[in-house]
Amino acid sequence: MKDPRDHPTVDDLVARSRRLGADPTTTNYGGGNTSAKGTSTDPVDGEDVEVMWVKGSGGDLGTLTREGLSTLVLDRVNGLKQVYEGPEHEDEMHELLDLCTLGAGAAPSIDTSMHALLPTAHVDHLHPDSIIALAAAADGEELTKRCFGDEVAWTPWRRPGFELARRMEELLRANPDLKGVVMGGHGLTTWGETNEACEQRSWELIRRAQAFLDEQGDPEPLGSVRAGFEPLPADERHRRAAALAPVIRGLASTDQPVVGHWNDDPLVLDFIARQETPRVVPLGTSCPDHFIRTKVRPLLLDLPTDAPLEQQIERLRELHREYREEYAAYYRRHADEGSPPMRGADPAIVLVPGVGMFSFGGDSPTARIAGEFYVNAINVIRGAESVSTYDPVPEAEKFRVEYWWLEEKKLRRRPAPKPLTGRVALVTGGGSGIGRATARRLAAEGAVVAIADLDGAAARDVADELGARDHAIAVEADVADETSVQAAVDEAVTRFGGVDLVVNNAGLSLSKSLFDTDVDDWDRQHDVMARGSFLVSRAAARVMAAQGDGGDIVYIASKNGVVAGPNNVAYGSAKASQAHQVRLLAAELGEHRIRVNGINPDGVVQGSGIFAGGWGAKRAEVYGVKEEELGQFYAGRTLLQQEVLPEHVAAAVFALVGGDLHQTTGLLVPVDSGLAQAFLR
Structure with missing residues (x-):
């Protein structure tokens, strides 16, 4: 059966969508819809049928593909008008859209009916900052008239759905020369008879709105900068962010684990510092896409930048308690017997003077995107205040969208989160061998990963493989150096909000007899493994405690911490130190619910940086075998007769941290295919 999306009109629609979605000030991630109408073949009877291709639910214009489109039979959608019984039944119309689809495709979005009922070949519905600034102003209708004259109509706020679609259809039929409609508190809808005409009209109206704001608006709409609230210098800002992020993330994770994202863009810092910010922030955001992502309002720290760190932390805790109480009260004010359960009372956006914005979500992309949405909101607030007064959608309407059962249904369609979703991992020596395999496994199970390695290029290769934009970062770090370790942990904290899971994997080895081992050999191995593990664990444990x-x-660790092998005094002693650190730290950190465990692998030859760096040749020489046969030699002395691979060690790490062993700490797990000499007694 031919896919109805395999059509030249679709190719043009996708290209137009991507251009419009490339700029977040034109439409936010996941927001807006574009559509095109045309003729396709009904696969049942082979007859031509008029259809509409439209961006489906949950898709993003900037990255749209044809797989992200819904295809609907136009006559069927228009036929819904015959069974529509009024606004109280409009959600039922959305459910019926599934019966109007042609072939496979994305689920229809809530704006689908509007695209179908508008009698034009192409429609764009966008959320431009400049337009929403007009739409969220107290006198938005008058401003729209001043900006566009009679070329663009105004329609008051209404929650998206079939009733809004009918109103938009009536507006255009009554005024066929209209170029578009500004939707109160929401966005812009435009149209055209060709793909090019529709896109050009969208750009034209967006630019005209921005020019209107630039020419008519107050350049400092939120007043002057408050004394004492100026942005901190970059280095100090980074240090304060690293200190505050774990505390804020811990508060934001009260109901469920979240990942964080820090934004210290000058626009954000300036907004937080302004005189009128304490007035406008509690008003929340306006566009439905905004407040679904950012919650009803942010949490704003009300202390100056020079307040002591401990004072800021204590005040954040107070404000968080108040936020949760207020959010619960908001839910109670508007919920009825049909409302979904409250999803959580923690803020998604926290604004800290001089430092920036911390945004949170169940995973890293969601956290980043929440922050991007609030940047859109800042632009909207500034724009509205520059020409009028910011007057967003009323609280009751925000609740109707946030706890809309259609939104709840969309959330329930999401796949179950992976076991490590919401957790931040730091893997040392992550650029090769066991570290690389471990980073891959943790990322595959849902964690975001900071890959620390002395070889920065190797760490970047692994980060790029795992998805460097959202899912991993590379940190060049020397674990033997205290300053370097702290910088690596701070990097993970400022990027993802904290650290939950540390894998002390960085290591090296020299195979020498006691007589041939000099002090430098001894110090080098203990510096990396014994000292390095201590430094990393201390820095990370401080974050976890916060x-x-x-x-x-x-x-x-290693089975060499147990087995007394030949020519191995420095390496074996360093590994024994690591093994005992497991026990010592498990005993000390239990009060913070920090579990400390270890793994004792046998020799992991394949993919190992240590073995490739000369250790393999030396060990092969000790045992009298060829270097290329060393893996088989190790396997041959085990009970299972199997070689240990990096992936086996990574699997053991996941077994310890994946959720089934929450009550286990102080354990050393052998991953050695059964090496009797290494049995723990």
């Missing part, structure tokens, strides 16, 4: 939600520290 978060207040426990955590995991895993040591990649």
Whole structure:
């Protein structure tokens, strides 16, 4: 059967959508819709049928593909008008859209009816900052008239759905020369008879609105900068963000684990510093896409930038308690017997003077995107205040969207989160061998990963593989250096909001007899493994304690910490130190619910940086085998007769941290295919 999306009109629609979605000030991530109408073949009877292709639910204009489109038979959608019984039944119309589709495709979005009922070949519905600034102003209708004259109509706020679609259809039929409609508190809808005409009209109206704001608006709409609230210098800002992020993330994770994202863009810092910010922030955001992502309002710290850190932390805790109480009251004010359960009372956006914005979500992309939405909101607030007064959608209407059962249904369609979703991992020596395999496994199970390695290029390769924009970062770090370790942990904290899971994997080895081992050999191995693990664990444990939600520290030790092998005094002693650190830290950190466990692998030859760096040749020489046969030699002395691979060690790490062993700490797990000499007694 031919896919109805395999059509030249679709190719043009996708290209137009991507151009419009490329700029977040034109439409936010996941927001807006574009559509095109044309003729396709009904696969049942082979007859031509008029259809509409429209961006489906949950898709994003900037990255749209044909798979993200819904295809609907126009006559069927228009036929819904015959069974429509009024606004109280409009959600039923959305459910019936599934019966109007042709072939496979994305689920229809809530704006689908509007695109279908408008009698034009192409329609764009966007959320431009400049337009929403007019739409969210107290006198938005008058401003729209001043900006566009009679070329663009105004329609008051109404929640998206079939009733709004009918009103838009009536507006255009009554005024066929209209170029578009500004929708109160919501956005812009435009149209055209060709793909090019529709897109050009969208750009024209967006630019005209921005020019109107630039020419007519107050350049400082939120007043002057408050004394004492100016942005901190970059280095100090980074240090304060690293200190505050774990605390804020811990608060934001009260109901469920979240990942964080820090934004110190000058626009954000300036907004937080202004005189009128304490007035406008509690008003929340306006566009429905905004407040679904950012919650009803942010949390704003009300202390100056020079307030002591401990004072800021204590005040954040007070404000968080108040926020949760207010959010619960908001829910109670508007919920009825049909409302979904409250989803959580923690803020998604926290604004800290001089430092920036911390945004949170169940995973890293969601956290980043929430922050991007609030940047859109800042632009809207500034624009509205520059020409009028910011007057967003009323609270009751925000609740009707946030707890809309159609929105709840969309959330329930999401796949179950992976076991490590919402957790931040730091893997040392992550650029190769066991570290690389571990980073891959943790990322595959839902964690975001900071890959720390002395070889920065190797760490970047792994981060790029895992998805460097949202899912991983590379940190060039020397674990033997205290300053470097702290910088690596701070990098993870400022990027993802904290650290929950540390894998002490960085290592090196020299194979020498006691007589041939000099002090430098001894110091070098103990500096990296014994000292390095201590430094990483200490820095990370401080973050975990600040978060207040426990955590995991895993040591990649070795069976050499137990087995007395030949020509191995420095390496074996360093590994024994790591093994005992597991026990010591498990005993000390239990009060913070931080679990500390370790893994004792046998020799992991394949993919190992250590073995490739000369250790393999030396060990092969000790055992009298060829270097290329070393893996088989190790396997041959085990009970299972199997070689240990990096992936086996990574699997053991996941077993310890994946959720089934929450009550386990102080354990050393052998991953050695059964090496009797290494049995723990």
